Amino acid sequence: MFEKSGTFLLIRTFYLFLIVFQFSGCWSETRNEFGAAISTDTDTIEIGRRIFEQKCAHCHNFKQDAIGPNLGGLTKSVETDWIRRFIRNPFKMVAENDARSIALHKEYKIYMPGFDDFSKNEVDALLSYMHTHTKKKLPDESSIQNSIKNPIPDTLRFSNLTANLEFVAQVPPSSEKPPLARINKLECTGSSKRIFINDLRGVLYELQQDTLLPYLTISDHSRDFIHEPGLGTGLGSFAFHPGFEENGLIYTAHSEKKDSHKADFSLPDSIPTTLQWVISEWKTKYPEEEHFVGAVRELLRIDFVSGMHGVQEIAFNPTSNKNDMDYGMLYIGVGDGGSVVEGYPQVALHDGDMVWGTILRIDPMGKNSKNGQYGIPSDNPFVKFTDKQEEIWAYGLRNPNRITWNVDGKMYASDIGHKIVEEVNKIEPGKFYGWPIREGTFMLDPFENQSLALKLPEDDDDFGVTYPVIQYDHDDGAAISGGFFSREPPFQGKYIFGDIPEGTVFISDFSKAHGNIEKLNLTHQGQKTNFATLTKKHRIDLRFGQDCDGKIYMMTKADGKIYRIVP
Incomplete structure (x- = not known):
């Protein structure tokens, strides 16, 4: 069980991460407009579903965090252009000190592979499919309180x-x-x-x-x-x-x-x-x-x-x-x-x-x-x-x-x-x-x-x-x-x-x-x-x-x- 101060720091860190992940970099779209330009065409969504299952579902889903973050509601809370650029070359965005990219890498410990071979239509189809999923449910405070932030503190030598x-x-x-x-x-x-x-x-x-x-x-x-x-x-x-x-x-x-x-x-x-x-x-x-x-x-x-x-x-x-x-x-x-x-x-x-x-x-x-x-x-x-x-x-x-x-x-x-x-x-x-x-x-x-x-x-x-x-x-x-x-x-x-x-x-x-x-x-x-x-x-x-x-x-x-x- 965490001490009270440790619990507070864990919860604070978790929510700071969510803030960086969901709200930073809002200069290109206002919050109410996130995803407004994403296509809702059913055929495009189906193409995006197949792409997601082939390329993304190893590490992501729309229910909870996995190897990578839960993507539910992402297109409704992050500017579309940022998502496009991250899909194509996440490593470059970390190297350029993009705040959200750095926060993701720090939280999940690995680099997402870039998909710079995707065509514009493929990226747009993927976004259309992602846009059909709603925002993730946050774990309640008691779950965070009782969890172990770093399961094995020592890194391997x-x-x-x-x-x-x-x-x-x-x-x-x-x-x-x-x-x-x-x-x-x-x-x-x-x-x-x-x-x-x-x-x-x-x-x-x-x-x-x-x-x-x-x-x-x-x-x-x-x-x-x-x-x-x-x-x-x-x-x-x-x-x-x-x-x-x-x-x-x-x-x-x-x-x-x-x-x-x-x-x-x-x-x-x-x-x-x-x-x-x-x-x-x-x-x-x-x-x-x-x-x-x-x-x-x-x-x-x-x-x-x-x-x-x-x-x-x-x-x-x-x-x-x-x-x-x-x-x-x-x-x-x-x-x-x-x-x-x-x-x-x-x-x-x-x-x-x-x-x-x-x-x-x-x-x-x-x-x-x-x-x-x-x-x-x-x-x-x-x-x-x-x-x-x-x-x-x-x-x-x-x-x-x-x-x-x-x-x-x-x-x-x-x-x-x-x-x-x-x-x-x-x-x-x-x-x-x-x-x-x-x-x-x-x-x-x-x-x-x-x-x-x-x-x-x-x-x-x-x-x-x-x-x-x-x-x-x-x-x-x-x-x-x-x-x-x-x-x-x-x-x-x-x-x-x-x-x-x-x-x-x-x-x-x-x-x-x-x-x-x-x-x-x-x-x-x-x-x-x-x-x-x-x-x-x-x-x-x-x-x-x-x-x-x-x-x-x-x-x-x-x-x-x-x-x-x-x-």
Whole structure:
């Protein structure tokens, strides 16, 4: 609980921020005229809606603060020209000491990417859509009073270790507009050590001698495939069966139009569906060939509230062998679908009886599921529980975007946070990881305002939450990009990961108490560097991968380049 003076300062700071955000710079329009020139044409609004969902909804909504501020009522309280200029180049406005831009950067800790490639019509359409949303509801004083202003006061320091980056390849562009390539994951195939990389727009590439060659294109096999509205939609993830060289089996997670087919896991009545995610099995006739030739079948299909937080990860345990119960079991990271921020917290707030916000574990070659297309392993934690989903391995996760194992076979998953912290969890069967009543080691209210960090209650043990091994708040980043455990000195045994938008690379030693996090120094061609310098961008979109020899790769969606750590 804050002392009285601390509470006063917090409330005062909050309202000063709102004043700067909403009322400063009123020289071009009076308050009653804000947005007067914005078009209300329905077709223009619809174009703006699609642009918002593709480009803006990662960080913004119209209900509450997220990675970026709530945009409800913005066009009615801020001059239109300022919004236009900020959309195009927010970094420039901060550099020019624009008061409102500086206040936003100070509050939200990151730079919004600029959209200087937008045409005037696209910006105007976006404003038209934003103009349909009313002013946000301010949190009441008691909520502010009980919240924690700075969840983790200490900022992260640099390690004394340095990673040397070597350029590997340029990913072929899949669009004429940025991002030119939506690279998301890198994985190897096992004994053949072939390396594959996916573009969310639906292409699976093989990396051959530092050149990417198309191996499989989803749209050639699915007429309902979609990679919009962005937000991670498209070819979200892929995984090669550990016996691929013998059985030719590959698995993918991709998004399709809503109502494409009947879902195996449907949303509760009255909750809208935006799209579906599909887990498929691909069987190639020739595992050694450079292009996929074979058949595909569907394993399962899930409805989602929005384009956010779908199925960003599927994976097999690379440390298991044919004698293990875990061999050939497919793990599926299912996000909450944006259900909580969209106003349907009941979709994620469950006790293992729904699939959203979970990690599933299935036997893709089995048949004892309800639809008969996959198996439910007998050692899953909720097998024979009549009030649970037997496919669930763990639950209470917002967006488990990367799953990995250390050399001892322990499983970890990175989970992208909302407004408070980013975290990595040690995943154990049947455990509850807190979302949406917890974010990291902080309590939140999933019904009124998920943006405020609250102290844990005295009876916290009664909630049965398993807390993360490491976490960092938004002083040091905005969205975690899950990483891998290094097998090479001087990083051996340490977890190397990063932050998606900021492009910062982190290193952590999980063997230490509470798992410390440090920033990792980077060099390229003998010069100290960082990804902002390498990409010449303010938003990096950093992703990680690991090959069968243990080498760690880093991919920057901002420019479609791939690097690896070398001695």
